[in-house]
Amino acid sequence: MRAVRLSGEKAFVLETLPDPTPRPNEIVVAVKACGVCGSDIHAYYGEHPLMKPPLVMGHEFSGLVHSVGDGVSEFAVGERVTVEPLLVCNECDRCKSGRYNACESLRVMGCHADGAYADFLAVPAEKVLRLPDSVSFEDGALIEPAAVAHHAARRANLKGGESILLFGAGPIGLFTLQMLKAYGAGAITCVDLSRYRLQLALSLGADGVVDARESELACLKHRRAEGKEFDLIVDCVGGKGKALDAALDIAAKGSRILAVGILEQGVCMQYLTWIAEHELELIGSFTYVREDFERTIQLLEKGSVRTQGIGSHRFKMEDAAKAFRFIESPDERFVKAILVNDAYTG
Ligand SMILES: [Zn+2]
Ligand SMILES: [Zn+2]
Known part of the structure; x- marks a missing residue:
């Protein structure tokens, strides 16, 4: 089979490897x-602190069941599937x-172990989920x-009708916006640097948008004085922690802050002193469990969550190097790239 391996900084090699054979329960x-x-x-x-070359990346994928190992009875060859990429011990208290x-x-396929920038990948059967016919392979990679x-x-922990400020209208932010709406959120205001992404947020259900570059962001801090407060502020940016800093600055007394975006190592927040005296709740969220995959598939099938504009650019898997060069200086409409693979047709 073919696999695209990250071989060094900004370097890929297209390798030929033996096709994997499934072990028991794979x-x-x-x-x-x-x-x-x-x-x-x-x-x-x-x-990336953990993902180092040489590595075949890829943890967001869909495909066809190619072969099953001993002990696998729930899936048949040819079924359309997606995979929850967490590799866990099944033994610790958590x-x-x-x-x-x-x-x-915790280990993640494509991060700590070789992943799906390849023609085939052997995975534990317990991590496989069926794709409904109405969900395309590309949408399957967005699950x-x-x-x-x-x-x-x-x-x-939504209480229904709550007012929300959401930082970051990238793929995670745009999906979080829709998930919060699907679970009964009130008005959601999205903040981003990209006007295009803010338009996309509006088309996917945002009630208002704020350009993070403009003085509008400063105005958010004065909302408290006007009595227009946010019950929940969500950070889907992470990075150097600027959005989380702004969130703590804007947060009304007694409100909640949800940290979703991955923060760089060693990031410190400026306004930690406010947490106690404003009685804020700071909530972390990391990855998912199977139930999140199952419900996400149902919401996609029902159309309550849409992918329009999120999987914005497609490249062939073997052209991964080209895809990443594009991502280095993308056009305005770039949100997320999907590598498609037509090698196996069942
Ligand atoms: Zn990811
Ligand atoms: Zn464990």
Whole structure:
């Protein structure tokens, strides 16, 4: 089979490897589509703390069941599937309590182990989920980031009709917006640097938008004085923590802040002193569990969550190097790249 391996900073090699054979309780998936995640882009620049070359990336994918190992009876060859890419121990306290996304020895396909920038990938059968006929392979590759958003919406502990400020209208932000709406949020205002992404947020259900570059952001801080407060502020930016700093600055007393975006190592927040005296709740959200995948698939099938504009650019898997060069200086409409793979047709 072919696999695209990150071989160094901004360098890929197209390798030929033996086709995988499934071990007991494994399924070999023929990859049809795989999303390029923000973490893949960090790894490409050599800036990811865990994802280091040589590595076959890819943890957001869909495909066809190519072969099944001994003990696998729930899936048949040729079925359309997606995969929850968390590899967990099933033995630690967190795993036993069902919160295996906080497993003591969590590993992720395509991050700690080779992933789906390849023709085939062998995965534990318990991590495979069926795709409904109405969900395309490309949308199937968006289920993983949408499940991140679904988990975040559950962590938000919504009380219905709450007013929300959401930082970041990238793939995770746009899905989080829709998941919060699907679970009964009130008005949601989105903040981003890109006018195009803010338009996309409006088309996907945002009630208002704020350009993060403009003085509008400063105005948000004065909303408290006007009595127009946010019940929940969500950070889907992460990075150097600027959005989280702004969130703490804007947060009304007694409100909640939900941290979803991945923060760089060693980031410190400026306004920690406010947490106690404003009685804020700071909530973390990380990845998902199977239930998030299952519900995300249902919401996509029902059309309550849409992918329009999110999977914005497609490239062939073997052209991954070209895709990443494009991402280095993308056009305005870029939101997320999907690598499609037509090698296996069943
Ligand atoms: Zn990801
Ligand atoms: Zn565990």
